[in-house]
Amino acid sequence: MKKIYTLSAVLAAFALQAQFTVTIQTPAEFKDQDAILYTLNGSKDIIVTKEQGKNNVWMFKYPNNYMGMMKVYFPSSNNTVNFISENKDVSLKLDIQNNKIKDVAYLDEANELMSKQQEGSQKKELILPALTQIKEYYKDNTDFGKALKTEIDRLSGNSGAIDASKHPFISYYNTNYSKFLSNSSNQSDQSKKVNQDEVINFIDKSGDMLETSSLLRPLLVAYLNSGGNANVTGSVDKLLDRLKVETPRGQTVLSELIDIFDAYQMDEFKNKYITLAKNLKCTITDRLASTLKSNANAELGSVFPNYKFQSATNTTAKSLHEVKADKKIIVFWSSTCSHCENELPKLLNKYNDLKGKNVQVIALSLDVDKNSYSKKIAAFPWINDTELRGWNSSYVDTYNVHATPTYFILDANNKIINKPEHVGNVLEYFNVK
Structure with a gap:
């Protein structure tokens, strides 16, 4: 019995070491109760757990190892606070x-350091170029010229090397952001530009922190831009051939690319790589499955998923499907x-004409301010609804x-029988222009 007890104690201690706690404190006047903890996968927020505050303190236990970006979202007030985890306890005071x-006070070492690093990087990218230009008009031997030189030297220098063994995520993020995405990496000096092969090699060889770092989406956009508009397919195929779309990394990148093409209305490429994803014979990841489902919901010919208001x-209907009309115009707006x-x-000017054709307008808002x-x-006589959660809205x-x-x-x-790009296309479809 003693041996079993000892083994159980060891396992319990190991389990405790493998987790960390996120603690959020707010003043008493903050009225929210529920809060949701998210991790990150590429550019997608992944729900971990939902907790209720006690005496304006929220505590989230994370049971696994995790290094990367996290956020806590308060749905009632649409507040979000972003932070990082280095697999250690996180403590924030709002x-x-x-x-x-x-404002946010970062009480743990990693987030305090990351906040200072981010502030320094912003100053370096936004202020340094302006100071450099101003310096051209002042001599170094003047008081103002000397002060300018001192500030330029300070901003130009290394703000302090990060010990990767002590702060692995901050080191990873800063190093790769500086190399691939900062203004200094987009210089006119061609010899200093990162080429596509370097990006491919980085994405292929990088560890799990790539998905959790928030760097993947902007890195892929930069990669596509570097290949030029005339060679998008070649650039994507070269990347996917290296990564292998049967792998989790390959499928995450494929999902991100589909979303990028969708956001930039590059339908030819979006449809090409959705077809590739659909034809995969292997097991697909939750991330890619979610992208395929979201796109399928919005395809021509699909039944528009119901939404509970x-x-x-301007309606007694309880859901979108309960609205009775020959045709419905759904508009997402803010x-x-x-x-x-x-x-x-x-x-609005043609709303009465549309009503005369038994066409109903349903406007779902991405507003946050009531x-x-x-x-x-x-001023809108049609059906209006909102979650007041902006881009966090479920729809x-x-x-x-x-x-x-x-x-x-x-x-x-x-x-879905039509997906107009602009209101002019909507009115033209119903012949009410």
Whole structure:
């Protein structure tokens, strides 16, 4: 019995060492109760757990090793706080004003260091070029010239080497951001530019921190840009051939590329690589499966997934499918979207004509501010609804929304029959221009 007890104690101690705790503190006036912890996979947030605060403190136990970006999201107030994990306890204290995060105090060593590093990098990239230009107009022997030189030297120098053994994620992030993505890596000096083979080799050989670092998406965009618009297929095929799409890394990159092509409306390439993904004979990752499902939901001919309304205006229907009409126009928009400001009034001008054709408009907002949303919809007689969660809204992933405004036209059975690019295409479809 004693040996069994000792073994159990050892295993329990090992389990405790393999986990870390994320602690978030807020002032008493912060009204949220629920908070959600996320990790990162490429550019996708992955839900870990949901916790309720006790005395304005939230504690999340993470049971596995994890190094990378994390965030905690407060859905009721649409507040998000981002931080990193180096597989050690994380502690943050939030300063709140009007139930919104005003400032974050990083109480653990890794996040405090990362915050200082980020602040220094921003100054280096934004301020250093301006100071360098100003210096051309002042001599070094003047007081101002000397002060300029001192500041330029300070910003140009190494802000302090990071001990990779002590802070592996910060070292990884800073080193590879500086090499591949910072302004200094995009110099006019061609000899200093990173070429495609270097990017491919890095993506292929990099460890798990690539997926958790937030570097993958911008790195792929930079990679595609370096190959030029005329050689997109060649660039992608070269990368995927090296990575092998049967592997988890290859499928994550394939998923990211499909999302990039979708966001930039490069439909030819999006469809080509969706077809590649669909034809894979191996087991596919959750990440790639999610991308395929989101795209399938928004394909022409698909039944538009139902959505349960939160607090919809101008209707008694409880869900999108309960709305009865010969045709439905679905529009994803926001009160802060300049294109929406231009397009929705045109839809409003023809709304009575559309109603006469038994066409119903359902507008799902990506707003976060209730007052802004409420003021705007006061002029909209169609069905309006929102989660007030911005790009964290559930329908962003469900309907594969990458921009506002985004339009869908559905038939009476909620099948997608058209995906107009602009309001002019919507009005033209119904002959009400």
